[in-house]
Amino acid sequence: MPEETILNDDFLRELMNVGEVDLLVGVPTYNDARTVGQVVQAIRSGLLKYFPRQRAAIINADGGSKDNTQELVRAASISDMHHADNLYALRTLHCISTRYTGTPSSGTALHTIMAASDLLRANACAVISPDSTSITPEWIQTLLQPVVNDVNDWVTPVYRRHKFEGLLIRNLLYPMNRAVYSSRVREPYPTDFAFSGRFASHVAGLDTWSEEAARVGAEMYLTIAAITGKFRIVQTYLGPKSRGEGAPADLVAAMRRSVGTLFWSLDSTFNIWSADLDPEPVVTIGPEHELDPEPLRFNRKRLHDMFARGVGELEPVLRSILSHSTLCQVQQVASSPEGELGYTDELWAHTVYEFAAAYHKSVISRDHIVQALAPLYRGRTYTFLAENRDNSPEALESNVEALCLAFERSKPYLLEMWNGRK
Amino acid sequence: MPLPQDALWYKDAVVYQVHVRAFYDSNADGRGDFRGLAQKLDYLQDLGINTIWLMPFFPSPLRDDGYDIADYHSVHPSYGVLEDFKAFLDGAHQRGIRVIIEMVLNHTSDQHPWFQESRSSHDNPKRDWYVWSDTDTRYRGTRIIFLDTELSNWAWDPVSKQYYWHRFFSHQPDLNYDNPAVRETMWGVMKFWLDMGVDGFRLDAVPYLVEREGTNCENLPETHVIIQDFRRRLDEEYPGRMLLAEANQWPADLRPYFGGGNEFHMAFHFPLMPRMFMGLKLEDRKPITEILQQTPAIPENCQWCLFLRNHDELTLEMVTDIERDYMYDEYAKDRSMRLNLGIRRRLAPLLDNDRRRIELMNGMLMSLPGTPIVYYGDEIGMGDNVNLGDRNGVRTPMQWDGGWNGGFSTADPESLYSPLMLNPVYGYQAVNVQSQKRFDHSLLSWMKRLIRIRKSLAVFGRGSIEFLYPANHRVLAYVRQYGKDAILVVNNLSSSAQAVELDLRHYKGNILIEMFGRNIFPRIGDLPYLLTLGPYQFYWFRLRKI
Amino acid sequence: MWERFFSEMTKETLEILRSVAQFLPRLMITLIIVLIGWVIAYVLRYLLRSILRLAKFDRLSEDAGASQFLKKAALPSTTELLSRFVFWVAWIGFILIGVSVLGIVGLQEHIGRFFGFLPRLFAALFVFFFGLLAASFFSRAALLASVNADLPSPRLIAATVRTVIVIFSVSVGFEELGIGEHTILVAFTIVFGALMLGLALAFGLGGRDLARRYLERRFMHEHKEEREDELSPL
Missing domain, CATH: 2.60.40.1180 (Golgi alpha-mannosidase II)
Known part of the structure; x- marks a missing residue:
C-alpha cells in the first residue's frame, strides 16, 4: 500500500476529521506564500459559489516551505470556530496542509493529494498550481463540472496564451504525445487540472511513483497515465494563464520534467503505443485554443548562437545519440547563417525520435540525453519563431498542425529506431 | 389553585404543545374538548412533561385556526364551557402541571363585538379601538405577511366607508394600542385568566402592536413600552406567572423583547430549528453552532424556547436563500409539502421515520440551552397528511389506540374534525399510545426516559x-x-x-x-x-x- | 683404483638416479598442476567473457572512454582484454604453485609476494577503470551544463574535468600499487596546482570583465532584464 508510506500520522488524523468528501482541491506548494493566499481564496469562493452543497476540502501538500505557506492555507478554512462574516457557507470547509516527506517535488505532492483523494473517496478532485494567479472562482467550476456531471476522468486545461508562450508544448510535447499516443491533448503538461475518484485510486495505487521521472514530471506522467489507461479525457477552456514569475525559465529543468518523463513513459507503454492506435479526438469545452496576437520580445541572436555553438561543442555527445545522417543534417542547419536557419519539421521529428530511442537504450546517461536535446530545441524554436514572427494566430496554429503531421508520419521511424541497433 | 411559587419555574419546564380540539373527544361530537383533555392528564403526567401550552380555544369563527378571537372571556362551545376549562386547569395543577394559554393581543376577529361596534359608526366610543383611515396609503413601509392571500394591510369596510388596518388576514382587524382604553381592556382580559389560575401567556404577534408612519411598523419602541407595562403589572399582581413571546425574528432582533429582564420571560428561538434539521442533513455541525454563536446573551431571568416542530409549517424565513433551497430539496422534494416559506410536515416523516435520527433530534432539543417544547403526537412519532389543506396535515387527531377512531372519539369517523391517519406506516393502528406503552423500547417509553433525565438536573434548563x-x-x-x-x-x-x-x-x-x-x-x-x-x-x- | 672409481661412480650414479627418482614425481605434479591451472584459467576466461558480454560491459567501458583508448592502441575490446588478463593471472598463479611444489629454495618467498600483490593489482585496476568512467561521465555533464548555461569554451571545461579526475584516479591507483607513490602525488599536486593557478590567473586577468558583469548581475538585479528573452517553455 503506497498510502501507508506517503501519509504521515498527523495528516491521517486530519483526513479522518475531514471524512468522506465529494470534492477535493489539491494545492502542491513549496515556498509559495506570495501567491498561495490569493489562489486558495479563489478556490474557496469557487467551491462556495458553484458547489455549495457538496462536501469539499482543500488539501495542501507542502514540500517544507519556510515562508508560512502552510499557515496561509490553513487560515482559509471555513469552520464554525472562526466565523467569517463576509461569506456564507452551508458547510464546514476544511483547508488542511501537510508537509510530505522527502525532497520537494511535484510528484510526491501530487501522489499525496491523490492518496488523500482516494482515502476520502472524493468523487472529483482538482489540482491548482499555487502560482496560477490568474485563477478565478469559475476555474473550479470549469474543472470540476466535467467530472461531477459528465463522469469524465481527466480534465485538462486549455489556456489563453501569448503567441509565443508554451513553445516546448507546441514544438515537442503536443506533437509527439499526439503522434505516439494518438490523443490530441493540447496541454500534456498541465499545472491546473481535475480528475475523477476512479482515476485517483488507479493512479495512487501505481508503484511507478518511486521512479525519478514520475516524481519530477508528475503532471506529464498523469496525462500519459490517463491516456494509456483509457480514461475519459476532456479539455476545458480556463482562460488566460498567468505568466507566473516563478515559471520555469530554466529550459533544462523544464525539459527534464516534461520531455524526460515523456521519453521515460515510452518504455513501459511500448505495447500500447507500438500498436496501431485509432486517433482519439478529445472533446473541448470552450474555445479550442486562443492566442494573444501580441508578440513577446525575445533575443533571436542569442537563440541562434546557443544552437550553433551547442551543436558544435556537443558533437561527440550527439554522435552517440543521433544517427549519422541526422547529425549531418543538424550540423548543416547549424552552420547556416542566422537569417537562413531552417530546422524543418521533418528533421525535428526525426531528431526527437532518435533522442527518444537513445533514451530507451540508455546509450549514455539518460539525463544527459535530455540535456543534450536542449540546444537542438533552441534551434527548432529559432526556426519556429522566425517562421511565425508575423503570422496570425490561425497561421501559427496551422504550422503547429503541420508539425504534428510530421511527427505522425515519422512514427514508423521511431519504431525502427526503437528496435534498431543504433 | 396556584402551584408553589418558583419564580424561574419556566426554565426547568418541559412543555407539551397541544390543541384541545385534537387531543381527546369526551362527548362524541368529533372534536376534542376540555373534559377529554382533563381525562388525559394522567398520560401527560406519566410522560413527564410539566407544562401544557394550549392553542387558542376561545369562541371564534375559526377562520385562522382560533387566532381570530370573537370573545376573550369564554371557551369555544365545541370545546366545552368555562367550567370545563377550570376543571382541566385544576386537574393539571393537582398533577404539578402548569398551563400556558394563547393570548392574541394584536388583533381580534371581525366578528368580535368590539369590532362590530367600532365599525357601526364613526362616532361610536369603540371607533377608536381599531385603526381606521380614509386612505390605504398610510404606513407604506410595512410589509405584507400573508403574501399569498392579502394584497394590502388595509381593508375597505363597506359599512363605515373607511379602511381598517390589519397585519394578518383581512378578517383580523388590528387593535389600536395607542388607545389607553384598549390597553386597559386587554390587561383586563389577561387578569381574567390569571385570576382563574393560568400560569402564563404565549403572546401572539407582539412586534406588530403599534403603527407609526415612516417605519416598518415592527418592533417599535412604543410596542416595548406597552409590553413593559403589562410585565410590571404582572409581576406586581401575579408574581411567578410568565410571558412568552411569539416573534419570528432573528435572535439579535428578538433580544430587545427580553429588555433588561423586564419584558418577556421567554421567546422562541426560530432560526435554530431549521438549522438543526439542516445540520443533520449536511452531517455538519456548522449551521447549529454558528446560529448559537450569533445568539446574543439574554438576562439571567430570561430563557429561550426551543422546539423541533409545532402546529405551523417548519418555517424557513430565518435562513438564507441557499439554505432554503437546500432544505426544500432535502426535506420537501414533493412541492405539496411546501407552504408559504416553509415545510408542513411532522417530525417523524421529516426524519424518514428513522428512530435514530428522531432520538438524536430530541436529544439535542432537550440538551441545548432553553426550554424544550414537544408537539403533541411527536412523542409517539405520528405522521402527517399533506393532502389536507393549509397546515391541517400536522393537526390530525391524537392516536391513542388501534381501535375505533384511534381511540380519539366514539363519534362516526365521518364526523371527526379531521380524517385520521390511516396508512400502514403512520396510521393509528401502527402508531398509537397504547401499543407503545406496552414496550420499553418504544419511542414513547424512550421519550419518557429522556424527559425524566432532562428533569433530573437543573443544569439542562439553567x-x-x-x-x-x-x-x-x-x-x-x-x-x-x-x-x-x-x-x-x-x-x-x-x-x-x-x-x-x-x-x-x-x-x-x-x-x-x-x-x-x-x-x-x-x-x-x-x-x-x-x-x-x-x-x-x-x-x-x-x-x-x- | 678402478674399483674405487667404479664404486664411486656407481654410488654417484645411484645418487643421481635416486635424486632424479625423487625429483621426477614432483615435476610430474608440477606439470599436472600447470596443466590443470591452464584448464581452470581457460574456463575462467570463458566464464568471465560470457558474463561481461551478458552485462554489456563493452558499453560501460565505452561510456568510460576506455574502448576508444584501446582502439587507438590497436588493442582488442575491453571484454577480451579483461578475460585474457584473468586467464594469464590465473595460469601464472597455477604455474607458480606448481613451481613451488618443486621445492626450490628462495622461490617460495617470491611467489608469496606475487600472491600478496594480486589484490592490490585488482584494486588499482578497479580504481583506474572507474576513474575513467567517472571522468567520462562528469566531463560530459560539465560539457552539457556549460553549453546549456552558455558558458565560454565548454570543451575546455569538460577536458579539464576529465583530466583532473583521470589524474586523480591514476594517482590513487598507483598509490594502491605502491609504485612511486610520492612521485605521483607530487606530480598530481603540481598539475592540479598549476591548473588552479592558471584558472585563477585567467579569471583574474582575462575574466575580470566577466567576473564584474557576473557580480553586477547577481547583486544589482540586472539578471531579470537579461532573462526576459527566455520564453517560458511550458
Whole structure:
C-alpha cells in the first residue's frame, strides 16, 4: 500500500476529521506564500459559489516551505470556530496542509493529494498550481463540472496564451504525445487540472511513483497515465494563464520534467503505443485554443548562437545519440547563417525520435540525453519563431498542425529506431 | 389553585404543545374538548412533561385556526364551557402541571363585538379601538405577511366607508394600542385568566402592536413600552406567572423583547430549528453552532424556547436563500409539502421515520440551552397528511389506540374534525399510545426516559453552554454547566460511525458517567478524550470529580 | 683404483638416479598442476567473457572512454582484454604453485609476494577503470551544463574535468600499487596546482570583465532584464 508510506500520522488524523468528501482541491506548494493566499481564496469562493452543497476540502501538500505557506492555507478554512462574516457557507470547509516527506517535488505532492483523494473517496478532485494567479472562482467550476456531471476522468486545461508562450508544448510535447499516443491533448503538461475518484485510486495505487521521472514530471506522467489507461479525457477552456514569475525559465529543468518523463513513459507503454492506435479526438469545452496576437520580445541572436555553438561543442555527445545522417543534417542547419536557419519539421521529428530511442537504450546517461536535446530545441524554436514572427494566430496554429503531421508520419521511424541497433 | 411559587419555574419546564380540539373527544361530537383533555392528564403526567401550552380555544369563527378571537372571556362551545376549562386547569395543577394559554393581543376577529361596534359608526366610543383611515396609503413601509392571500394591510369596510388596518388576514382587524382604553381592556382580559389560575401567556404577534408612519411598523419602541407595562403589572399582581413571546425574528432582533429582564420571560428561538434539521442533513455541525454563536446573551431571568416542530409549517424565513433551497430539496422534494416559506410536515416523516435520527433530534432539543417544547403526537412519532389543506396535515387527531377512531372519539369517523391517519406506516393502528406503552423500547417509553433525565438536573434548563470544537465537524459537542453540575453532550450528526477527540483538559480529573445507563467512562487526562459514536448516536455524560 | 672409481661412480650414479627418482614425481605434479591451472584459467576466461558480454560491459567501458583508448592502441575490446588478463593471472598463479611444489629454495618467498600483490593489482585496476568512467561521465555533464548555461569554451571545461579526475584516479591507483607513490602525488599536486593557478590567473586577468558583469548581475538585479528573452517553455 503506497498510502501507508506517503501519509504521515498527523495528516491521517486530519483526513479522518475531514471524512468522506465529494470534492477535493489539491494545492502542491513549496515556498509559495506570495501567491498561495490569493489562489486558495479563489478556490474557496469557487467551491462556495458553484458547489455549495457538496462536501469539499482543500488539501495542501507542502514540500517544507519556510515562508508560512502552510499557515496561509490553513487560515482559509471555513469552520464554525472562526466565523467569517463576509461569506456564507452551508458547510464546514476544511483547508488542511501537510508537509510530505522527502525532497520537494511535484510528484510526491501530487501522489499525496491523490492518496488523500482516494482515502476520502472524493468523487472529483482538482489540482491548482499555487502560482496560477490568474485563477478565478469559475476555474473550479470549469474543472470540476466535467467530472461531477459528465463522469469524465481527466480534465485538462486549455489556456489563453501569448503567441509565443508554451513553445516546448507546441514544438515537442503536443506533437509527439499526439503522434505516439494518438490523443490530441493540447496541454500534456498541465499545472491546473481535475480528475475523477476512479482515476485517483488507479493512479495512487501505481508503484511507478518511486521512479525519478514520475516524481519530477508528475503532471506529464498523469496525462500519459490517463491516456494509456483509457480514461475519459476532456479539455476545458480556463482562460488566460498567468505568466507566473516563478515559471520555469530554466529550459533544462523544464525539459527534464516534461520531455524526460515523456521519453521515460515510452518504455513501459511500448505495447500500447507500438500498436496501431485509432486517433482519439478529445472533446473541448470552450474555445479550442486562443492566442494573444501580441508578440513577446525575445533575443533571436542569442537563440541562434546557443544552437550553433551547442551543436558544435556537443558533437561527440550527439554522435552517440543521433544517427549519422541526422547529425549531418543538424550540423548543416547549424552552420547556416542566422537569417537562413531552417530546422524543418521533418528533421525535428526525426531528431526527437532518435533522442527518444537513445533514451530507451540508455546509450549514455539518460539525463544527459535530455540535456543534450536542449540546444537542438533552441534551434527548432529559432526556426519556429522566425517562421511565425508575423503570422496570425490561425497561421501559427496551422504550422503547429503541420508539425504534428510530421511527427505522425515519422512514427514508423521511431519504431525502427526503437528496435534498431543504433 | 396556584402551584408553589418558583419564580424561574419556566426554565426547568418541559412543555407539551397541544390543541384541545385534537387531543381527546369526551362527548362524541368529533372534536376534542376540555373534559377529554382533563381525562388525559394522567398520560401527560406519566410522560413527564410539566407544562401544557394550549392553542387558542376561545369562541371564534375559526377562520385562522382560533387566532381570530370573537370573545376573550369564554371557551369555544365545541370545546366545552368555562367550567370545563377550570376543571382541566385544576386537574393539571393537582398533577404539578402548569398551563400556558394563547393570548392574541394584536388583533381580534371581525366578528368580535368590539369590532362590530367600532365599525357601526364613526362616532361610536369603540371607533377608536381599531385603526381606521380614509386612505390605504398610510404606513407604506410595512410589509405584507400573508403574501399569498392579502394584497394590502388595509381593508375597505363597506359599512363605515373607511379602511381598517390589519397585519394578518383581512378578517383580523388590528387593535389600536395607542388607545389607553384598549390597553386597559386587554390587561383586563389577561387578569381574567390569571385570576382563574393560568400560569402564563404565549403572546401572539407582539412586534406588530403599534403603527407609526415612516417605519416598518415592527418592533417599535412604543410596542416595548406597552409590553413593559403589562410585565410590571404582572409581576406586581401575579408574581411567578410568565410571558412568552411569539416573534419570528432573528435572535439579535428578538433580544430587545427580553429588555433588561423586564419584558418577556421567554421567546422562541426560530432560526435554530431549521438549522438543526439542516445540520443533520449536511452531517455538519456548522449551521447549529454558528446560529448559537450569533445568539446574543439574554438576562439571567430570561430563557429561550426551543422546539423541533409545532402546529405551523417548519418555517424557513430565518435562513438564507441557499439554505432554503437546500432544505426544500432535502426535506420537501414533493412541492405539496411546501407552504408559504416553509415545510408542513411532522417530525417523524421529516426524519424518514428513522428512530435514530428522531432520538438524536430530541436529544439535542432537550440538551441545548432553553426550554424544550414537544408537539403533541411527536412523542409517539405520528405522521402527517399533506393532502389536507393549509397546515391541517400536522393537526390530525391524537392516536391513542388501534381501535375505533384511534381511540380519539366514539363519534362516526365521518364526523371527526379531521380524517385520521390511516396508512400502514403512520396510521393509528401502527402508531398509537397504547401499543407503545406496552414496550420499553418504544419511542414513547424512550421519550419518557429522556424527559425524566432532562428533569433530573437543573443544569439542562439553567446551565451555561460551552461548545467544544473537535476537528471532526460531524460531531456537535458541548458542556453545560450550572453551579457544581456539569454535563458533556456529544452528538454524532452523521449517518456513519465517527471517532472524535475532545479537548477536555479544562475538566481534567473528572470521570464521565453516561446518564442513560449510569455507566462509568474513563477519567479525563491530559490527552484528548477519544470517543467513538455510532450513526446518529449521542451521549449525555455527567462530569463528576470523585 | 678402478674399483674405487667404479664404486664411486656407481654410488654417484645411484645418487643421481635416486635424486632424479625423487625429483621426477614432483615435476610430474608440477606439470599436472600447470596443466590443470591452464584448464581452470581457460574456463575462467570463458566464464568471465560470457558474463561481461551478458552485462554489456563493452558499453560501460565505452561510456568510460576506455574502448576508444584501446582502439587507438590497436588493442582488442575491453571484454577480451579483461578475460585474457584473468586467464594469464590465473595460469601464472597455477604455474607458480606448481613451481613451488618443486621445492626450490628462495622461490617460495617470491611467489608469496606475487600472491600478496594480486589484490592490490585488482584494486588499482578497479580504481583506474572507474576513474575513467567517472571522468567520462562528469566531463560530459560539465560539457552539457556549460553549453546549456552558455558558458565560454565548454570543451575546455569538460577536458579539464576529465583530466583532473583521470589524474586523480591514476594517482590513487598507483598509490594502491605502491609504485612511486610520492612521485605521483607530487606530480598530481603540481598539475592540479598549476591548473588552479592558471584558472585563477585567467579569471583574474582575462575574466575580470566577466567576473564584474557576473557580480553586477547577481547583486544589482540586472539578471531579470537579461532573462526576459527566455520564453517560458511550458
